Amino acid sequence: MSTLAERAEQELNAILAQYAAGEAEVVRAFFARPRSRDELADMVRRQMGREVFCVGWLERAVRQGRELERTVDRHAFVELLEQIADELRHYALLADLVEWLLGRQLTAEEAREYEVYAVYDPDVPLERQYNPRLPEANAMIDLLRELRARYPTAFTDAVMRLTEGGGGGAFQEASGLAGDEFRERFARAMGRIVEDEIEHGPLRVRGFVQQWIRDEADLALAKELLRTFMAQHLRVRNEIYGSPLSAERLAAIDRGEITPWALPTPPSEVPA
Ligand SMILES: [Fe+2]
Numbered sequence: 376m377s378t379l380a381e382r383a384e385q386e387l388n389a390i391l392a393q394y395a396a397g398e399a400e401v402v403r404a405f406f407a408r409p410r411s412r413d414e415l416a417d418m419v420r421r422q423m424g425r426e427v428f429c430v431g432w433l434e435r436a437v438r439q440g441r442e443l444e445r446t447v448d449r450h451a452f453v454e455l456l457e458q459i460a461d462e463l464r465h466y467a468l469l470a471d472l473v474e475w476l477l478g479r480q481l482t483a484e485e486a487r488e489y490e491v492y493a494v495y496d497p498d499v500p501l502e503r504q505y506n507p508r509l510p511e512a513n514a515m516i517d518l519l520r521e522l523r524a525r526y527p528t529a530f531t532d533a534v535m536r537l538t539e540g541g542g543g544g545a546f547q548e549a550s551g552l553a554g555d556e557f558r559e560r561f562a563r564a565m566g567r568i569v570e571d572e573i574e575h576g577p578l579r580v581r582g583f584v585q586q587w588i589r590d591e592a593d594l595a596l597a598k599e600l601l602r603t604f605m606a607q608h609l610r611v612r613n614e615i616y617g618s619p620l621s622a623e624r625l626a627a628i629d630r631g632e633i634t635p636w637a638l639p640t641p642p643s644e645v646p647a
């Protein structure tokens with residue numbers, strides 16, 4: 376008989392695995408046909424936009440730094456600084472790749488053209504979080520705002536964190552690309568990003584369950600929120616890649632018509 380915690384971890388991971396497979400399919404569909412240099416550059420620049428927005432968190436880091444050991448926990452503070460560094464490193468890797476592809480430097484405007492908040496930030500004015508070029512990314516911000524107002528905010532935010540990187544499927548799929556020099560360089564960059572994103576997303580499930588799942592009602596709400604967020608995250612991924620999947624195919628993935636992704640297992644789960 377499995378405990379509530381074990382079942383919760385399994386059921387939440389199953390939702391991540393369904394949608395991570397969907398995100399991998401977006402990447403495969405994009406690379407299924409030849410792409411122009413501009414299409415490739417735009418795709419990478421849209422991914423850059425979801426990494427570089429974290430530079431805005433530096434303002435939070437400064438505020439929290441002043442409060443360190445008073446209202447701010449030292450470990451939570453280190454985690455914030457590490458995540459800012461991780462995301463900016465992802466941004467820099469991808470920006471260097473686009474410059475290689477174009478054979479010239481990006482202007483500041485081009486580098487940040489698709490900047491958009493990947494996580495709703497209640498401390499930042501909404502107009503700074505949206506990007507008019509990215510309707511699905513904006514819809515994600517609206518969805519999170521709406522759900523964290525309707526349900527317990529900290530719980531909703533904790534579920535949202537599990538969706539980071541969309542289960543890692545897109546990054547993992549991209550890290551296996553080969554066939555030409557762009558694909559190989561993109562694969563190397565995505566291979567370096569994927570490890571961070573898996574830590575930022577799927578590997579947080581166990582800790583989430585321990586902290587937040589007390590009973591069946593908690594689990595039911597977590598599953599409903601996770602499904603809703605992941606469904607929108609898949610649309611965001613599709614938008615980054617120039618929408619290679621149709622609305623019909625996205626709906627089929629929502630219904631589970633897809634082979635689930637093999638999620639990485641946390642170290643303690645590896646059988647002896
Ligand atoms: Fe990232």
Ligand SMILES: [Fe+2]
Pocket residue numbers: 461462539540571572575
């Ligand atoms: Fe991340």
